[in-house]
Amino acid sequence: MTENMIVAVDGGPASAAALDWALTRLVARTSGGSSAEPIELELTTVVELGWSPHDVAVSFQPAYERALAAAARHVEERMPGCRRTSYIRHGVPVDELVRASASADLLVIGSNKTGLLAGAVYGTLPLRLAAHAHCPVVVVPATWQPRIGPVVVGLDNDPAGTEALDWAADEAVRLGRGLRIVHSWSIPMTVAVDLGATVPYEVLRAANAEALSTAAQRVRDARPGLDVVEILETGPAAAALVDASGQAELLVVGTHGRRSVGGLILGSVSHDVLLNLPCPVAVIPRRPTGT
Numbered sequence: 001m002t003e004n005m006i007v008a009v010d011g012g013p014a015s016a017a018a019l020d021w022a023l024t025r026l027v028a029r030t031s032g033g034s035s036a037e038p039i040e041l042e043l044t045t046v047v048e049l050g051w052s053p054h055d056v057a058v059s060f061q062p063a064y065e066r067a068l069a070a071a072a073r074h075v076e077e078r079m080p081g082c083r084r085t086s087y088i089r090h091g092v093p094v095d096e097l098v099r100a101s102a103s104a105d106l107l108v109i110g111s112n113k114t115g116l117l118a119g120a121v122y123g124t125l126p127l128r129l130a131a132h133a134h135c136p137v138v139v140v141p142a143t144w145q146p147r148i149g150p151v152v153v154g155l156d157n158d159p160a161g162t163e164a165l166d167w168a169a170d171e172a173v174r175l176g177r178g179l180r181i182v183h184s185w186s187i188p189m190t191v192a193v194d195l196g197a198t199v200p201y202e203v204l205r206a207a208n209a210e211a212l213s214t215a216a217q218r219v220r221d222a223r224p225g226l227d228v229v230e231i232l233e234t235g236p237a238a239a240a241l242v243d244a245s246g247q248a249e250l251l252v253v254g255t256h257g258r259r260s261v262g263g264l265i266l267g268s269v270s271h272d273v274l275l276n277l278p279c280p281v282a283v284i285p286r287r288p289t290g291t
Contacts, residue, residue: 003105006042008097011067014110014142019043019071021140021280022108023078028175041084043071044100046093064088094128101133108138111277127274130283131255136167138250141277149249149279150229151175154241154269155183155215156254162215164254164284169219169226171282177249178227179219183212184240185232208232238272245278252282 007022009015026039045064068086075082089096101107111126126139153168165181172179185208209232216230233240245251253270270283 003039004042004103005039005106005108006044006097006100006104007071008093008107008109009043009045009068009071011063011070012110012112012142014112014140015067015071016110017142017144018108018110018138018140019074020146021138021144023075024146025175026079026082038083041075041082042087042100042104043068043075043084044087044089044097046089046091046096048093049090061088094125094132097129098132098134101129101135101137104135106136106138107133108140110140110142111274112142127271130270130274133283133285136282136284138280138282139274139277140280144280147247147249147279148177149247150178150180150227151250151252152180152182152241152245152248153252154237154254154273155181155212156237156269157185157211163286164252165215165219167282167284168250168252169223169228171250171252173223173226175249178229180229180231180244180248181212181216181219182231182233182237182241182244183208183215184237185234205232205234236272237269238276241269241273242276242278248279250280250282251278252284254284255286 005022005026007019009019022041026041029039045068047061047064065088068088072084072086075084087100089100097107097109107129109126109129126137130137130139151168151172153165155165169179171177185204212230212232216228220226220228231240231244233244241251241253251273253273255270273281274283
């Protein structure tokens with residue numbers, strides 16, 4: 001089965017990092033031998049027409065074409081014979097990339113985010129895209145450099161939210177990496193329940209540890225030989241994930257599976273992680289109920 005991977009190209013440093021990440025992943029995947037799934041690489045750029053008169057915006061198209069041609073040359077130099085196509089789209093970038101994601105298995109985009117304040121401004125496109133895309137989205141920081149490390153994934157308390165965990169486990173197997181499952185839970189020290197009873201801290205911790213252990217064992221059973229490490233933390237989940245990803249090759253998080261036309265319905269954990277970008281971050285959409 002062929003995987004269709006789309007890389008958004010605009011000629012900037014973040015775009016270059018995204019393309020290099022995609023090619024590095026492609027090399028790692030194809031080095032797996034004859035059993036590796038073939039990958040079709042699509043380079044796409046969006047000529048933005050929504051912010052200025054049509055005749056003015058069209059004058060910028062040659063710059064987009066040059067950026068796309070340069071990206072294609074880079075692919076040919078690094079991976080001669082790679083199965084690839086180039087595509088120019090016209091419209092609002094986030095809308096066009098969301099449409100493209102409907103026929104993709106993975107969408108890769110760079111981010112110029114350099115800090116929380118910059119991320120709030122320059123991180124808008126990756127945030128909106130991750131919130132609305134139909135396929136997994138990988139956001140690559142402009143400062144990315146190749147490294148070999150584990151795949152880290154966040155585990156939440158929603159028993160239906162297994163998409164991110166399964167995607168991360170499969171990616172770790174394909175890349176030949178270990179998997180680190182991070183589950184962070186909030187304290188209170190005691191929690192009120194029916195009839196005024198309380199649940200001690202130790203009981204809550206044991207319950208969360210059991211949930212983590214159960215999820216990890218399911219992954220181990222389905223993928224024998226995969227190195228799986230369980231990491232149980234307390235406190236904000238986004239901070240725990242960023243800390244655990246200091247040496248990671250990839251961090252994987254999920255969304256809440258809800259979309260709105262104009263909003264950033266992504267989930268606070270995924271949102272905060274994308275504003276910190278400890279490494280490339282894969283955002284996995286939740287499948288609609290009943291699919």
